[in-house]
Amino acid sequence: xxxxxxxxxxxDQIDGFLVESVKDVCSxxxxxxxxxxxxxxxxxxxxxxxxxxxxxxxAGGMTGSIFLSCSDALAEAMARTILGGGGVxxxxxxxxVVAELTNMLAGGCKSRLCDQECPVVMSIPxxxxxxxxxxxxxxxxxxxxxxxxxxxxxxxxxxVIILGKFD
Amino acid sequence: xxxxxxxxxxxDQIDGFLVESVKDVCSxxxxxxxxxxxxxxxxxxxxxxxxxxxxxxxAGGMTGSIFLSCSDALAEAMARTILGGGGVxxxxxxxxVVAELTNMLAGGCKSRLCDQECPVVMSIPxxxxxxxxxxxxxxxxxxxxxxxxxxxxxxxxxxVIILGKFD
Numbered sequence: 001x002x003x004x005x006x007x008x009x010x011x012d013q014i015d016g017f018l019v020e021s022v023k024d025v026c027s028x029x030x031x032x033x034x035x036x037x038x039x040x041x042x043x044x045x046x047x048x049x050x051x052x053x054x055x056x057x058x059a060g061g062m063t064g065s066i067f068l069s070c071s072d073a074l075a076e077a078m079a080r081t082i083l084g085g086g087g088v089x090x091x092x093x094x095x096x097v098v099a100e101l102t103n104m105l106a107g108g109c110k111s112r113l114c115d116q117e118c119p120v121v122m123s124i125p126x127x128x129x130x131x132x133x134x135x136x137x138x139x140x141x142x143x144x145x146x147x148x149x150x151x152x153x154x155x156x157x158x159x160v161i162i163l164g165k166f167d
Numbered sequence: 168x169x170x171x172x173x174x175x176x177x178x179d180q181i182d183g184f185l186v187e188s189v190k191d192v193c194s195x196x197x198x199x200x201x202x203x204x205x206x207x208x209x210x211x212x213x214x215x216x217x218x219x220x221x222x223x224x225x226a227g228g229m230t231g232s233i234f235l236s237c238s239d240a241l242a243e244a245m246a247r248t249i250l251g252g253g254g255v256x257x258x259x260x261x262x263x264v265v266a267e268l269t270n271m272l273a274g275g276c277k278s279r280l281c282d283q284e285c286p287v288v289m290s291i292p293x294x295x296x297x298x299x300x301x302x303x304x305x306x307x308x309x310x311x312x313x314x315x316x317x318x319x320x321x322x323x324x325x326x327v328i329i330l331g332k333f334d
Contacts, residue, residue, distance in 0.1 A: 046262070049295075057224020057232070057290025065224070065293055095213070099305040121288060123224025124307065124331065126232055128216075130300035137293050138266040164291065 010166055011142045013116065014062070014109070015040045018162050021108030022148055025101055026158075030081050033151040034158065044143040046136040050159060051075070052094065053128045053135075054102025058110070061118035064140060064164015066109060068102045074156035091129075099125040109162070118166070141165040177333055178309045180283065181229070181276070182207045185329050188275030189315055192268055193325075197248050200318040201325065211310040213303040217326060218242070219261065220295045220302075221269025225277070228285035231307060231331015233276060235269045241323035258296075266292040276329065285333070308332040 019036050026034040052075035054068045070078075072094075079089040079097040089097075102125040113120050137143075143163040150158060186203050193201040219242035221235045237245075239261075246256040246264040256264075269292040280287050304310075310330040317325060 046259075055222070055293065057226070057293075059224070059226055059288035059290050063291055065290055092213075095303045096305060099303075121226035123226050123232055123290060124230055124304060126222065126224075127303040127305075128295055128300060129303070130297050133295060133297035133300060135293055135295050136262045136266075137291060138263060139291060 007141065007166065010118075011041060011144070014113070014142075014162060015144050015146075017109045017112040018066075018144060018146060018160060021105050021112065022146070022158070022160055024108055025104045026148070026150065029101060029104065030078060032081075034148040037147040037149065039146055040144050042143050042145045044137070044140045044163065046134050047145065047161060049128065049133040049135050051129060051131060052098050053133070054098045054125045055128060056102055056106040056125050057123040058106070058120045058164060060120035061167050062113060062120050062164050063167070064162065065137065066102070066106050067135065067159075067161040068098065068105055069159040069161070070098075071156055073154065074150075074158065077152060077154070077156070095127045095129070099127050105160070137163050139165065174308065174333065177285075178208060178311070181280070181309075181329060182311050182313075184276045184279040185311060185313060185327060188272050188279065189313070189325070189327055191275055192271045193315070193317065196268060196271065197245060199248075201315040204314040204316065204324075206313055207311050209310050209312045211304070211307045211330065213301050214312065214328060216295065216300040216302050218296060218298060219265050220300070221265045221292045222295060223269055223273040223292050224290040225273070225287045225331060227287035228334050229280060229287050229331050230334070231329065232304065233269070233273050234302065234326075234328040235265065235272055236326040236328070237265075238323055240321065241317075241325065244319060244321070244323070262294045262296070266294050272327070304330050306332065
């Protein structure tokens, strides 16, 4: 029971870090307010990715991955907001912006984990683009999945998934 | 020049580790002979993934990722070879087998890097499934892409990509 409740409290903590980090990154980089939908912990299982996703691996006190995932339309809106200009941004610029946001999000979680004596290192962002993509991770003890509404028109949602296991 | 040639020799070394590790994993796990096509170093750019890909992140002396990627048919053949049985294996079993092979491949590269004083840690495998998926990584200094022919009928190729930067 002690182990289970300690795992639960670490998962609650990382859920809080995820929500804080998403809000921080949206506010700092996009001047958008992000509001989390109820949810969080879910059973580890295959999950659907949006058309544009960033992914970064963690190792150390927590080994796993974080995904930031959204539609093409939302990824383009983020690129326009950060890079300026109108129209449809170049796909490479869109990938760069999603990579940078994923990097900041992972960095936010990393520094919060390190502050709480769960030191982790992170890899670099990979961007995955396509339709109807499914992702899956094996041997994980937790999976947190959060959807965020954003203070822009269009009602597009940002999806963030963090999954892994503790050392 | 010294820095450039030292980078080149590290990239040549990691290319050798990749080829050795793929051959080892195919031989040990599948009793297949893998033969590399000419190639290796390529300009960092977006790249196409097959229908089933495993991906693991590295951090440490080398920060980056490794992808093992193939068609549905080859992923199913690998699952049948490892798990036994005929017919079409369950998609979850196929994902598990590709995750395990990616883990062994990344582990082979990791131990060879650590032996050569380039200590790295690795995250856990993510499996990405879908059609016409493109991937991209930013801020990398090298990208190695290798195709392997396999000693099974069908002519299916295994694709392995390793990309990143050195500390």
